Amino acid sequence: MSALKILVIPGSLRTGSLNARLAAAAAYEFAQAGAEVSRISLADFPLPIYDGDLQTKSGVPKNAVNLKRMIGAHHGVLIVTPEYNGSVPPLVKNTIDWLTRVHDAHETRGQVFRDRAFAIAAASESRLGGARSLASLRLILSACHAMVIPNQFALSFAGEAYDDMDRLKHSADIEALGAMVRQLIDVSQRMM
Numbered sequence: 086m087s088a089l090k091i092l093v094i095p096g097s098l099r100t101g102s103l104n105a106r107l108a109a110a111a112a113y114e115f116a117q118a119g120a121e122v123s124r125i126s127l128a129d130f131p132l133p134i135y136d137g138d139l140q141t142k143s144g145v146p147k148n149a150v151n152l153k154r155m156i157g158a159h160h161g162v163l164i165v166t167p168e169y170n171g172s173v174p175p176l177v178k179n180t181i182d183w184l185t186r187v188h189d190a191h192e193t194r195g196q197v198f199r200d201r202a203f204a205i206a207a208a209s210e211s212r213l214g215g216a217r218s219l220a221s222l223r224l225i226l227s228a229c230h231a232m233v234i235p236n237q238f239a240l241s242f243a244g245e246a247y248d249d250m251d252r253l254k255h256s257a258d259i260e261a262l263g264a265m266v267r268q269l270i271d272v273s274q275r276m277m
């Protein structure tokens with residue numbers, strides 16, 4: 086069997102992003118568990134705000150096609166999203182919206198979402214840790230027919246959660262992240 090490939094996508098471009106740091110911590114755990122991990126930045130896949138006229142005129146941007154194909158080259162995907170006003174930031178929603186417009190000839194619509202497992206995580210300085218953003222993201226991905234695993238991770242008080250290596254410091258956080266990582270690996274393996 087080929088190595089299990091996991092893609093980690095942080096939903097923030099901000100320097101020092103708490104979510105990018107959580108993505109780094111998760112990528113480390115996936116690697117420790119034996120998965121082949123790719124951690125990307127959405128800065129490498131810039132996309133305009135979705136506009137149907139733009140799609141009609143110019144088609145789906147190459148960056149959306151490339152990102153969709155990168156997802157398609159992995160068995161499992163972790164999206165780590167900030168929470169903006171109780172929901173996902175525009176960067177995350179807009180990226181998913183464009184991904185749903187990509188249609189590769191040999192695939193049915195939405196196949197890239199249906200054929201692999203997704204996990205979701207969030208980091209916030211608040212007590213809720215971005216849990217409302219996770220509820221929104223789960224709903225959005227479910228609308229795309231994605232298989233979103235039950236375990237998720239909302240990291241509370243994220244400003245104080247990491248060490249200098251961007252690993253989690255507190256045992257409860259380490260345990261919750263580990264449970265999500267193990268479940269994504271397990272479900273992804275079963276869907277291979």
Ligand SMILES: Cc1cc2nc3c(=O)[nH]c(=O)nc-3n(C[C@H](O)[C@H](O)[C@H](O)COP(=O)(O)O)c2cc1C
Nearest residue numbers: 097099102103104105167168169170171209211215
């Ligand atoms: C427009 C905006 C809205 C926000 N709304 C929330 C919110 O609803 N809940 C929350 O926990 N944090 C909220 N925050 C704070 C973000 O969680 C915080 O800025 C976080 O560090 C952003 O993620 P990042 O560090 O990965 O960029 C908001 C921040 C911005 C800029």
